[in-house]
Amino acid sequence: MTGRAWWVIAALAIAIVAGTSVWLRCEATPPMVTAPEALTIGRSSQALRIAAADPRSGVRRLEVRIRHAGGERLLHEEDDPGNLLTGGLIRPEVPPVDVTLDPKALQLPEGDGFVVVEARDWSWAGFLSGNQTQLEIPFSVDLTPPKLSIESGLTYVKRAGSAAVAYRLDGPAALDGVRV
Numbered sequence: 001m002t003g004r005a006w007w008v009i010a011a012l013a014i015a016i017v018a019g020t021s022v023w024l025r026c027e028a029t030p031p032m033v034t035a036p037e038a039l040t041i042g043r044s045s046q047a048l049r050i051a052a053a054d055p056r057s058g059v060r061r062l063e064v065r066i067r068h069a070g071g072e073r074l075l076h077e078e079d080d081p082g083n084l085l086t087g088g089l090i091r092p093e094v095p096p097v098d099v100t101l102d103p104k105a106l107q108l109p110e111g112d113g114f115v116v117v118e119a120r121d122w123s124w125a126g127f128l129s130g131n132q133t134q135l136e137i138p139f140s141v142d143l144t145p146p147k148l149s150i151e152s153g154l155t156y157v158k159r160a161g162s163a164a165v166a167y168r169l170d171g172p173a174a175l176d177g178v179r180v
Helices: 003-025
Strands: 032-034 039-041 048-053 060-070 071-079 095-100 111-121 132-139 148-150 167-169
Touching: 032 132, 039 048, 048 060, 048 111, 071 095, 095 111, 132 167
Parallel strands: 039 132
Antiparallel strands: 032 048, 048 095, 060 071, 060 111, 111 132, 148 167
8 A cells, every 4th residue: 555545544534533523513402401380479489490401512501581571681690611622521411500589689570471591502513502492481470469358257256165267269379278
């Protein structure tokens, strides 16, 4: 074999290795995001736990925003310190993120909205921008307490006696009862 043939074989081997690694880094699987399906927010704050993972190329960015009648606001953003060459070798999943949804601090009016979670990976797909997963979690803000009306009228109870109270709520409630 001549020297030129060796150069051609070496160039082909390098091209095959480079092509294989580019093909592997251009994977098309978007990151996986784990979060609740829906939320109801009352007067007290509520914690929202979000986890993102991409075992093939790693999570590059995680962003959590709230979209409501009052506009859109960024709640959390986290960038991975990796790079396009190492990607998922550094950290394939982001530790779970706890976001507190406090209606008073966020100045949320009553009504419906969405928590928007976006995760992007270190894939070379999309001209090195990576694959993206966007998840919209619907929520409703209910700040009005239920109204209670007594149905049984006036009741007199003697000492060591018993009594019954009938009441009605103006709408469905997660928990109701009488505490004495």
